Amino acid sequence: MVRELQYSLQGSYITKVFSVYFGGGTPSLARPHLIQKVLRGIQDVCDLDEGAEVTLEVNPTPSQTNKLHHFKAAGINRVSIGVQSLDNDVLRHLNRDHSVSDAVACINVAQQLFTGRVSLDAIFGLPNQTLERWRQDVRTIVNLCKDHLSLYQLTLEPGTQLYHQVKSGEVKVPCVDQLADMYEASVQVLKDIGLGRYEVSNFASNYSTQSRHNKAYWQASQYLGVGPGAHTRIVPRDQNRENTESGVVSNKDIYNKEYWQASQHLDVGPRAHTRIVPSDNINMGCTESGNLRRKNTPNLDNSLTDIIREARVNACDPVSWLREVGRKGTGVRKVEQQTRLDVASEYLASGLRSTDGVTEARWSVFLPQHTLYDIFSDRAKWLQQEQLIILSPEGMKVSERGLNVLDSILPHLLSMLVEKTNN
Incomplete structure (x- = not known):
């Protein structure tokens, strides 16, 4: 390596x-x-910058928790903990090798070692998960640590036991509408607690707890x-x-x-x-x-x-x-x-x-021939009228409402980009 x-x-x-x-x-x-x-x-x-963010993904098992102080000594200064849920029934469905008490212990130790630099993962769309049960799970997770939370929708991987159970009808998972309700509910719960959405699936208590690494991707x-x-x-x-x-x-x-x-x-x-x-x-x-x-x-x-x-x-x-x-x-x-x-x-x-969106300054690095405003001001007018996107000479971003349906918006915008560059 x-x-x-x-x-x-x-x-x-x-x-x-x-x-x-x-x-x-x-x-x-x-x-x-x-x-x-x-x-x-x-x-x-x-040169490894003196203030570099050095993150380690961690499973909250006792053996991993016991190694956290050694990882800190090795140079880790931020951890992302795969909590997934604080419901033992859910963890069993996911075949996770940790319990709720294991996760709580790991979070507590991590907060002592990496103050302000602890991120938790949570999954929704799980078998037999109701809206209220998910809402409560999010509250419980975030009340343990309010630095940063990443939300993920359950993905059924072919070949796994859960995949076959769902396909056979033995286990039921939430439908598309229920998934949308769960996502929107979690956004509101996190906002009420004090975690703002800075990306579709990522929430932070303030700017300093946002993931520098993730922002580089976007x-x-x-x-x-x-x-x-x-x-x-x-x-x-x-x-x-x-x-x-x-x-x-x-x-x-x-x-x-x-x-x-x-x-x-x-x-x-x-x-x-x-x-x-x-x-x-x-x-x-x-x-x-x-x-x-x-x-x-x-x-x-x-x-x-x-x-x-x-x-x-x-x-x-x-x-x-x-x-x-x-x-x-x-x-x-x-x-x-x-x-x-x-x-x-x-x-x-x-x-x-x-939530920062696409800036014109950054866009011009890649495609200086066409500004965002030139491409989308007329073509995407209906998206602006529906208050799904916000377009200005400085750049383009998706509204709070638009972030909830981003997967439906993007194909239209990408098609508009191709149409403009083909003319």
Whole structure:
């Protein structure tokens, strides 16, 4: 893991890291010295900001709780605890390996060690869960810790016991309308308690308790993920790594410096996500002359089809990932070129999830040819009239009401973006 981390850092523009997130699977099962080793691995090749947010996902079992002080000594300064529910019946349905008393004990210890930096996870849409039962569960969870809460709707994974129980009719889960009621009820409960919604699924007591790492995703910042299944977003750099397979140098001068010098964030663990600025250009989509290839997309301005970033995916299987890292320093298995339009679309979809929305200043980094106001002022007028979005020359955001139905709004906005760029 440290090898891939350092390989990727050394092959990027990253000089300072502002947040590190150990997630995916159960990273707290690792020994604290591994956390320390990863953080030292970062410091060996670049600057880990003194105030960097270093988060660890934790399952609230007694064994994990007992290791929290060791994790703090290793460099962790924020924890995200997978409480899910404070109802033992619900935990049994989810096959969780902790009880309500285990979760309460973990939260109490975490608050002593990581004051103001404790996030809790809660799940709704569970079997036999009623609106009132969910409402009470949220209140109980938040009354234990008011720093930060992330809400998740139950996802039925094919092949799991619960999936088969629901499909067979043995177990019932709430319908779509009930799920909507549960979400809206939780937003109101949290607001009454003092946690404001700053993103569709995330709530915080104040600005300082918001997740810096999550906000980087929604703002389309660059981040580096390490481990099996890690996803990557990168911008080509004009300096080759020694022994690069392609031997082609790409031209960075066409890129907006604000993009490739953006804040850098690291994800560590299975299925981590990565956006970095690399120094090599293997499969970068460059011609032998050093110019960038353009996607063969009809009816689009050439400038919109400039390849400005790559999406990369690591091998998902741990054995395959280890083999790839041992062979070439990285577990990357799949590479996809992304145009300005691709990146802008991603920013639109992720940025509108947050209450900050999509700013014109940030948008112009990715798609300077078209302002948000130019694209949406007429096309999205009906969404404005329905008070679902708020559009101004400074940017676009979704209203409180609109956040509740964001999944229905986004397809319309993305379609409008494509329509504008096709004209």
